[in-house]
Amino acid sequence: MPHPSHPAPRELLKLVVVGHVDHGKSTIVGRLLYDTDSLPEGKLEELQALASRRDMALEWSFVLDAFQAERDQAVTIDTTQIRFKTARRDYVIIDAPGHREFLKNMVSGAAEADAAVLVIDAAEGVREQSRRHGYLLHLLGVRQVAVAINKMDLVDHDGARFAQVAQEVSEYLAGIGVEPAFLVPIAAREGDNVAAASPRFDWYEGPSLLEALDRFHAVTQPGLQPLRLPIQDVYHFDQRRILVGRVESGVLRVGDTVLFSPSNKTARVRSFEAWNAEPPVEAHAGQSVGLTLEEPLFLERGEMLSHPEAAPQLTTVLRATLFWLGRTPLAEGQGLTLKLGTARYAVEVASIEQAIDTDSLERRQAQEVPRDGIAEVVLRSRALIALDEAAALQRTGRFVLLDGSETVGGGLISMEGYPDQRRVMAVRASNLFSVEHAVTREQRWARNRHRGGVIWLTGLSGAGKSTVAMALERRLFERGYHVYVLDGDNVRRGLNANLGFSPDDRAENIRRVGEAAALFADAGAICITAFISPYQSDRDRARTAAERLVPGGFHEVFVAADLETCEKRDPKGLYKRARAGEIEDFTGVSAPYEAPATPDLSLDTAALDVEAACEALFGYVTAKFALEATD
Amino acid sequence: MDRLDQLEAHSIYILREAYAQVEPLSMLWSLGKDSNVMVWLARKAFFGRVPFPVILLDTGNELDEVYAFRDEYVGKWGLSYVNAACPPLEETDPSLPLNSRHAARKTLGLKRILAEQGFRGVFLGIRRDEQALRGKERVFSPRDAEGAWNYKEQPAEFWDHYKTELPPGAHLRIHPLLAWTEIDIWRYIEREDIPVVPLYFARDGWRYRSLGEKDITRPIRSDAASIAEIIAELEVTRQPERAGRTMDHDSEDSFERLRASGYM
Structure with a gap:
């Protein structure tokens, strides 16, 4: 059994240093190491010797340049990790390179940082990579940022210039939702305001860079969030089936009921397993664990374990x-x-x-x-x-x-x-047994003298779906076809009266329309549907529902009119209200429309009038729904 | 979770990621303190077993106490042990300095065993704080068929997603201890009570801080005879860990050349 160590290990803060090329990132890091007395013995002498051998001034950045090639190019190529310590805690600095093409390496270093120093040259001000790196810090999830405005010696330690650059960088960062915790004037080459306050900045009242860093927090793993545990593997080394993985957020306890996604299976946690240690009864974010379940589920790497009441989407x-x-x-x-x-x-x-x-x-x-x-x-x-x-x-x-x-x-x-x-995928009625109909599909078709199926119209609001659907229904009816239109009016009054217009309810609305249309098709009718149905996944589900009953019976028809045309028509004044912000999640305005990638038929209603569109569709239906000799 | 708990959890995560995605796997067991911690972490990750072979790159020139340790713990830890004999000095690159050539024997031994057994992944116990070049490493570090390390074109590695696919003939060096420091290693050895070769503890004013072969490793001046004393010594020392490893100091670029051509 492990026994506790006497002095607890010190806290470690992972720090990334970013900024435009030549604004002095490596110099700051070298100087921080020197000022915190963290250079290995002999390193300073080595650097001094190197500088005199090459007849150059001592460059603090050489501390980091381990590669021969880098020294020659005088550019930091890759991320390097260097450590130093203050009275408060330990630091590891991830030095990120500034050259544009080296974004890959910057990302590799910065993604694991707890905090960042963004270095800006006081003379040059905010440059392209300053902005870019600031943006990336935000994307990578680094939330604690100190801005070091460096090379203040080049602007005579001028407080007005500092204020100007500070404002410039603060405005940019505010635009991406980042608020720098500190803006510190420094001159890294001379060490002014890096570790200790400098009399040259008598107009500045904030902390030195090092004092600022000591005020940051080491980021701890989120505990009060929903549980997420991605399954890494399932081991059967002995009679146990052990699921292993790391808790990414939240807390998991023995006895908890858990849900696996995407398989949508549930089970209860029987135990945690451990070697050479007492197994825990609960696991927190950051812990790598092994666990067993009460139910023998077949599960594989890639499933996400959560609690059922706070599941991932x-x-x-x-x-x-x-x-x-x-x-x-x-x-x-x-x-x-x-x-x-x-x-x-x-x-x-x-x-x-x-x-x-x-x-x-x-x-x-x-x-x-x-x-x-x-x-x-x-x-x-x-x-x-x-x-x-x-x-x-x-x-x-x-x-x-x-x-x-x-x-x-x-x-x-x-x-x-x-x-x-x-919610839409869950088949809750799983205890159903199918009963064979005494009337076959072919018998229904023979009596109707045409096949059954679904004509699924999709397109933006105002594209003309309902108009075309009604015209087509009239035309087919007159020719003796069994035909019916499902649209918002007849469906939302009854079948879907309990649904609103949230994204979830819209998806459920379309699911029910798809299922109802499939039943019409199975009954031998031609069912025309007229819904925006903006998501390909929803339309694919409707196709699956129809083709389960009537193979080949689903026809996706794209009623294609561009947004501008539809908005100009705006028959119900909906676009106007959406633009005014009165309608949320309005397709084409504030919610996406996914045009069919491979529709069975496409009608350009910006170019065709209702008659012509109906004619084209009528021709399609008579060809596709005709009985063949084999039917 | 304290710092050691975090390091342990992350290393176990890395070991399991590799085991789930890379096959066949092996682990280099140099018998030094770091590789013993790595074997220990594997036993934690896989509930007492090490489900792949552990390899000693054997120059025949390790210190006697190192061989004795191996003989004892292969059985005690239930390891599937592979002895990889390293080719003689004559087969190494003659343009390297002599001490580096001794080290290069291990590179050749590794290349040979990887080719013979077809391993696609090998765990190594290197750490970023040991040496500046190792500071540049990725956790999952791909090598071409020659074992060469292309440090200018390393894969992007972030958010704990690792590169696990490789072209035929290439292999992955996997580094579960990359984020640990020398002091972390000793604190963990103390906490977990992990056995180590006794040469690390001072006798008559000398101890080994880093173990290598007889010819190219020197002990350091020290009175640290217990783990607590070693930790206390490391808290204040200015000497680099590998000061006693002569091959690192042959010339400005000798370690870089060794690593680029496949050294650990």
């Missing part, structure tokens, strides 16, 4: 702000592997919504994301992904992207406008 579509590290630009339609927790999912880039310019913070339309670019994108997967929103749960609200075997990006998840699909 399940979805096949997600929105994210991502940074792209790939050698070639990210493009729409590109296939990638998404890693979240211990799970992997094949995903496709459904759309690049906007690129973010870290210089101006402007958002603009973009066809692709260049290397080192930042953008908001929509990703789609075939399988259900278990995830959280980054704003709510940082560690399970972010993911890494792979292209083949290469890590090419990372992203933070935002699900605004997308419904949780867990």
